[in-house]
Amino acid sequence: MNQPILSVSDLRVSYRTQGGLLPALDGVSFSLAQGEALGLVGESGAGKSSMALALMRLLPRNVGLLDGRAELEGRDLLGMSDEAFRRDVRWRKMAMVFQGAQEAFNPVLRVGDQIAEPLLVLGGASKGEARREAVRLLEVVRLPAEVYQRYPHELSGGMKQRAVMAMALVLKPQLLLLDEPTSALDVTVQAQIMDQLKELKRDMGLSIIFITHDVAIASDLCDRLAVMYAGKLAEVGPADAVLLRPQHPYTRLLLASLPRLHQDAPPQFIPGSPPDLRAPPSGCRFHPRCPQAFARCPLEEPGLIQVGEGHDSRCWLAEVRP
Ligand SMILES: Nc1ncnc2c1ncn2[C@@H]1O[C@H](COP(=O)(O)OP(=O)(O)OP(=O)(O)O)[C@@H](O)[C@H]1O
Ligand code: SF4
Ligand SMILES: [Mg+2]
Structure with missing residues (x-):
């Protein structure tokens, strides 16, 4: 990877809610190379917008915890003064297209x-x-x-x-964060916007974080994909590898839920619903919905396990693969 423009490590964001602290981001780490596009995908409530808003220092007022590190070209984004961030970073180095x-x-x-x-x-x-x-x-x-x-x-x-x-x-800016920029648009216009982003990436060398529910759309633009589940990265890797050789059961279900043009089988639904983050499931957070869960899953939480070159999966099954 080229020198990273952005590196995020162990980022945590919790919101204060009536029912207690809600950890929306629970230790997220990744980096982004200059000129690279990273797709951040996952269901509603996974923490995608919280991630972008934390980087832009535009989280809502009821944030109860913001922790971890984020560096843009080596500068500490979360530690610098508000004034320095406004003067040097927000919109100048890093800009965001907000959801809606x-x-x-x-x-x-x-x-x-x-x-x-x-x-x-x-x-x-x-x-x-x-x-x-x-x-x-x-x-x-x-x-x-x-x-x-x-x-x-x-x-x-x-x-x-x-x-x-x-x-x-x-x-x-050198880095553009786009939060669901095409979800309100019809398919043809979506495709035009995606072409536009590819041009900006190619011609201006723009680095991009592209947030979406739709893995198919993200894969068109993105060099790498990061799949989020319940405030954590479930799988991250080169876009081709994640699409063609998904390792995490959640990623597989996410891909199977996409309608396909040339396939008779109807798209599958992901069973169950995302967990209440105030009291997440024990062990692997995905275990209550996972078709491949086994005895260890509710007991111990897996870390990210390497499954290929630059490709990691947060699943115990990765440990037993050759
Ligand atoms: N201001 C807030 N106060 C309390 N909880 C919040 C707040 N903003 C977000 N949340 C909660 O934090 C979690 C992550 O939300 P976030 O908006 O980051 O998810 P998302 O992946 O962007 O979802 P979507 O795809 O629906 O936009 C969710 O459980 C959400 O309900
Ligand atoms: S660790 Fe277990 S429950 Fe979690 S995704 Fe893997 S198989 Fe499923
Ligand atoms: Mg969002």
Whole structure:
């Protein structure tokens, strides 16, 4: 792997809730190389958004615990002062497209002015410079320049999503976090947005963390996949290996739940539902839903076990494989 741009180790996030502390991220570690795209996949509630929000230091107020380490180009993201983070990191080095961001536009301001605003406020640009740069970015995301003058309600869902991407790119970040950027879009527009991301990765050398429920979509863009289950990584590895040789029973079920074009068998459902994180199952967190669970699983929690080159699975079955 090239020098990592991001390295995360033992990241923990818990929320304060009425029923006690809820550990949404429970010791997550991974790294991301320069120019690499990592897909973070898993069911609702796995902790995907919490991961991205922790890195951006935008977690909600009811965070009860934030622990571990995250370094961006060697700089300690969680330990640095708020001021340094705002001045040097957020939007400049690392930007995020939020889940549901299409609805986050201010309805009474022109789209172009909203894209240009960070350049005026944070980038010290003149009005003319900011405007020119916003128009250039519209071009980068394949939107016509006249979109600058439009109001958000005058854009389709796909156009809004592109505009949101332009906004995230305005201060030329090296790392872009995208949280479910295509889930509200129809399949054709989804494919266009994915092509756009591939171009940005190739042409700008952008590093990407792409969050989605949909493994199929993630695998198209991503070099590596990280499968999350109940606040932990269940499996992580090169995208091809995870797709073609999934090792964790949860990953297998996730893949089997995808509808396939050229297959008669209907997609399978993953049995049961994600656990209550305030009182997670003993041993392997997946054991109550796992078709391959055996005696050891409810008793001892597996760590990540290497199953191939850069490929790890949090499952006791990995230990017995040759
Ligand atoms: N502000 C909050 N207060 C309390 N619990 C929260 C809060 N935000 C998230 N959670 C809980 O933390 C866990 C992880 O949530 P998170 O939003 O990170 O999951 P996710 O993988 O992004 O899910 P989705 O696919 O639905 O977006 C869930 O159990 C969720 O209910
Ligand atoms: S450790 Fe056991 S319960 Fe957990 S995924 Fe592996 S086989 Fe299933
Ligand atoms: Mg989410």
